[in-house]
Amino acid sequence: MLGLEKKLTLYGFNNLTKTLSFNIYDVCYAKSEREQREYIAYVDGQYNSDRLTKILCDVTDMIGAHVLNISKQDYDPQGASVTLLVTEEEMSDDLIDASCNRGRGFNGLVAKESVAGHLDKSHLTVHTYPEYHPDNSIATFRVDIDVSTCGKISPLNTLDYLISSFDSDIMTIDYRVRGFTRDVNGKKLFIDHDITSIQDYIDDKTLETYDAIDVNVYQSNIFHTKMLIKELELQNYLFNKDVRELPPKQRLSISNSLRREMIEIFSGMNIY
Numbered sequence: 001m002l003g004l005e006k007k008l009t010l011y012g013f014n015n016l017t018k019t020l021s022f023n024i025y026d027v028c029y030a031k032s033e034r035e036q037r038e039y040i041a042y043v044d045g046q047y048n049s050d051r052l053t054k055i056l057c058d059v060t061d062m063i064g065a066h067v068l069n070i071s072k073q074d075y076d077p078q079g080a081s082v083t084l085l086v087t088e089e090e091m092s093d094d095l096i097d098a099s100c101n102r103g104r105g106f107n108g109l110v111a112k113e114s115v116a117g118h119l120d121k122s123h124l125t126v127h128t129y130p131e132y133h134p135d136n137s138i139a140t141f142r143v144d145i146d147v148s149t150c151g152k153i154s155p156l157n158t159l160d161y162l163i164s165s166f167d168s169d170i171m172t173i174d175y176r177v178r179g180f181t182r183d184v185n186g187k188k189l190f191i192d193h194d195i196t197s198i199q200d201y202i203d204d205k206t207l208e209t210y211d212a213i214d215v216n217v218y219q220s221n222i223f224h225t226k227m228l229i230k231e232l233e234l235q236n237y238l239f240n241k242d243v244r245e246l247p248p249k250q251r252l253s254i255s256n257s258l259r260r261e262m263i264e265i266f267s268g269m270n271i272y
Helices: 033-046 049-062 156-164 204-208 248-267
Strands: 017-029 066-074 080-087 089-091 115-117 122-131 138-150 170-178 210-214 222-229
Touching: 017 033, 017 156, 017 248, 033 122, 033 138, 049 066, 049 080, 049 122, 049 156, 138 248, 156 170, 156 204, 170 248, 204 210, 222 248
Parallel strands: none
Antiparallel strands: 017 138, 017 170, 066 080, 080 122, 122 138, 170 222, 210 222
16 A cells, blocks of 8 residues: 655645545346346445445545535436535534534434544545446446545545445546645645555455556646456346356357447447
């Protein structure tokens, strides 16, 4: 794990904003329109707003933050959204805005007696987008996640947990550090930790299962990684079907269709 090798002495508060954003895609083969609708209903239920809230609250604990407010919604016909406002340093109840629920009333979440406050403004959001087309036998499920932190908190250490929380065939990950802070001598600091690639924060065993490429703009503190799963185990992509029921030629055709869909999503363009 990379980090700050030499501790910096800052003047005042660390104003740097560190934002981790990524899209996760799950791909499935569902031949008929009915099967596609059933898959969308299944995955929509698996990743409803309650489960997404639990995932974001776990991330909040991992980065050492405290929940100020939770907002969540399941949509009709499909999709869900969750937003958490979080903060780091302790503050008394009378300083917390009355509109903040501090996570009270949400299953499995215990509101902390003291929550963070001061200048460290952070948020976590997740949105889901199930998708299919009747002329295509492939359905997709996309998850968009943003973790934006300010102060000493870094979102990079949550990457492995977030990746493992979803079925991830394709991932597009962005990390950016914005703003500046100052040291005690008044010198501007535009980043406060060492980083050469987002991949440095992903477990080696996870990286072994994906093809990954980087596009980084170091002078702007912008880091971009795309990942595509290497091996395609067909049974894992069939919805309510057993691969043994399919003749070899059809298995090959389905595998090729799935791989083409993944490559186009990974590339961000229509290729085939």
